[in-house]
Amino acid sequence: MIIDIRLNGIRHSNIEIEDPKPLADVIRETDIDPCLVLSYKINHTQYVNDEYLLQQNTMVNCITARHPEGYRIYQDSAIFILGKALYSLLGEKHSLVVEHSVGDGVFCEVFGTDIFTAEDCQRVKEEMREIVNSNLPINKEEVKLHEALDIFINLGRKDLHKNLSYTYRDSVHVYRCGHYYDFYIRPLADKTGMIQDFDVVYQEPGFILRFPSGKDFSIPKPFVLPKKIFALHQEHDKWLNILKVHTIMDINRLVIDYDISQFILVEEALHEKKIAEIASDIASKKDVKLILIAGPSSSGKTTFAKRLSVQLQASRKRPIVLGMDDYFLDREHTARKDNGDFDFESIYAMDLDFLNQQLTDILAGNEVELPMYDFIRGVRRRSHNYVKLGEDDVLVMEGIHGLNDLLTASVPAKNKVKIYVSAL
Template identity: 40%
Template sequence: MNEYRSNYLGLTVSSPKTGFFCRWWNRRLPLQALAWELQPEYPAPIVAVRVDNVLEDLEYVPERDCLVEMVDMSTETGLRVYGQSLAFVLMRVARELFPGKQLEIQFSLNKGFYGELLGDEPLTPEMVDRLRERMWEVVRAAEPIKRKVVSRFEALHILEASGRQDQADVLRFRSREPVNIYTCGDYLAYSDEILVPHTGMITTYQLVHYFTGFLLRHPDQSDPFRIPPNVEQKQLAYIFRESDKWTKIVKVGDVRDLNLHNEAGRTGELIRIAEALHEKKIAQIADRIAEEPEKARLILIAGPSSSGKTTFAQRLKIQLRVNGLDPVNLSMDDYFLPREQTPRDASGNYDFESIDAVDCALFNDHLMKLIAGEAVELPRYNFHTGDREYHQDIVQAGIDRPIIVEGIHGLNEKLTAAVARDHKFKIYVSALMELNLNPMNYIKTTDARCIRRIVRDHRFRSHDAPRTLTMWPSVRRGEERWIFPFQEEADVMFNSALVYELAVLARYAVPLLEAIPSDSKVYGEAQRLLTLLDYFRPMEDLEVPPNSILREFIGGSCFF
């Protein structure tokens, strides 16, 4: 490690870019002072710090020697801090401009957040213009965002006394201590996320009118100094908004509603309704394919990690058989190139997530032969030897035998370049969680998928929670490169999220996360996920049916 001496602060640190031991001599100065001094060493603005593996704001003052890491916007954590701070300022401005109305952030979209007014009143372009103008005034003023760490009991008292009953009602379900209360001007709210210390740090954003609400966009990790090019995501927005309306129909718009269902003993009915919705949607997709089977000779299923693609493919196959079709399954994994031909990533590791790791030439050759009605001997990839093997697995397709392919590159035209587009039916599957903690804090799809994966990896892959959490950023980078850019290519999208699932997953995930020691690099992330799961009243899984997508993660599936 390279030693770095800070004359201004009177401390010695090592390896300023990747984390360092901080022997703190001047305990009256917050870590913001150190961040200013180290900022030239970082490619993006520093927005928070990690102290002994726990995320803290820049105003944090260490009281003992500690391990310190700067968190900048080139990381997923830093971007989350920035985005949550941006949402906080928007909410502050909305409460000031439109008293008596409540803005709600509903889901992630197009490198930002989509939201609407609660109730049936649409947000007009003029209202968004006023929000934008006032936000910029608050940002230019660099108003302090002050954090106060209090007990849960004190937080409830502060929120109720400040007229924030909407937040207090949800916080009652949480038992973990302590609670962060943030203030900016006259606005007050609690947040489980760390925020930046003043509004002047969130200068890069874009607020526009969208559908009947707003779209608040922020930078991404690749370029934290500008808004990325606009990518229209109409299909994704439609699925999210459809799911939001459905949760309101069943009266489960947020975690509080779900917990009340649980406490009232109505979970069985809720599970059956949620599963029936999945079955209906899958049946509709199968009906659409069966209407014109010549245009769906190749069915491609893609989506990010832990979306339930495997169970979806099995259930779709059953529905297709109901329609008189007999699908053939091809595994993309069996078409990996031999190990010595596999590309490597920047760290020199085999990059199995790259499309260049797939033998696209052989894959397309087999697809064309199958579509032409020829018999093909399918390969089997041996992951132990890194070689392709053949075991007399011969298949033949026809007009009544569509080919189903499930894998991360399914929507990428390069994978199936030899097959005409009008012979392909592309399906995007993702767990688009449509549930809020409160109007400012929605449950991120990424977090829901990560919790699914932690449970599945432990139960079926002998991976502990630290390993899954350590691998997760790499998985996310692969998704950003190989999956999300192609999602709007889909002919149809399927939302695999279940409104009740986190209440069931909590029973499995909480003990795994609680077992992560405080000296682990992923300890802080584990604590963040534990705080999220703490809001849910645990739910038994006895009434979760064996064909449920959730069974792919908790066990008991009839397909595996």
């Protein structure tokens, strides 16, 4: 039998065995450090631990935290240890909610207790470190659904109890460490000692569980809070609290009770209200003449630009949309990637000089003919579309380079507003 060993998806070695053999014994024949392997994946489909018995030709992928899949396992395992630490300190009377990502970590809140303080945060960190240093086993166990429901209601985990109550399977897999149980769809590390690097930082009204990152897989200090994104998440959380929607099981409840349409209408209204506030803020700034909208692919930039344009008109502004794609260089002048493909995502695929000259002319009050890019021929051609900026007019441009100062270097900062759109 040939065992194809891979490390984070990259071919590592082939090990030949004659008789069935535990995976741990095969890994010992390689130079892979098993202490770094968070999970083993068999033939791209099944996660197993090192006790798995190899009985036929098999591909084994050894997944570490350096792999995106392994990094998610590392994060989930750290959150599991956090849950166990809180259970050890507070018992079943508390409720841990992992709210959202922030920086290199996740923001968490603890409910069912008094106000969570910086001292409490330090106690949690110390308890987590004790659990990690004890190198306790994290066991994956299959239990009957009714047993799982009993386990989680006894632990005070009403969220998991409600979530699993919508499951129509006879049994489910749970993870156990000592007397603490939790439910995860992805696999966890086999032992707590594999999660050595983490940090717990107090951030009112909760705390941030930080994970290592970067080439050296470390945790930078001090922690720098992305204030705008954090404030946005906090505002969103407040609305979800008002709507009483905290987890996926709450969404399931709305669907089953036929209330999901109302929830969607409220969310859409809140979204539109936010766009209206942005438009109103822009309209109040007389110097602003250019609105730049950026975001990753498929983030809703074009839809947002259209909705913002409607709200700008409601604020007595006339939006003039400039197509960023119309300012591409002719194909023959476009830079290529190392593999020979055109690098259309590079900002240098744009004709920056031409764009900035047009922006300068438009802001000076001159009439300008906007370009039109012919993507079939790969050349820019005339559009016969002329624009002239009036007193109440604003330019709107959307594209992945909207936040890059090189794109609009000729436009003073006071004359432009940058908006980042992303499905956070």
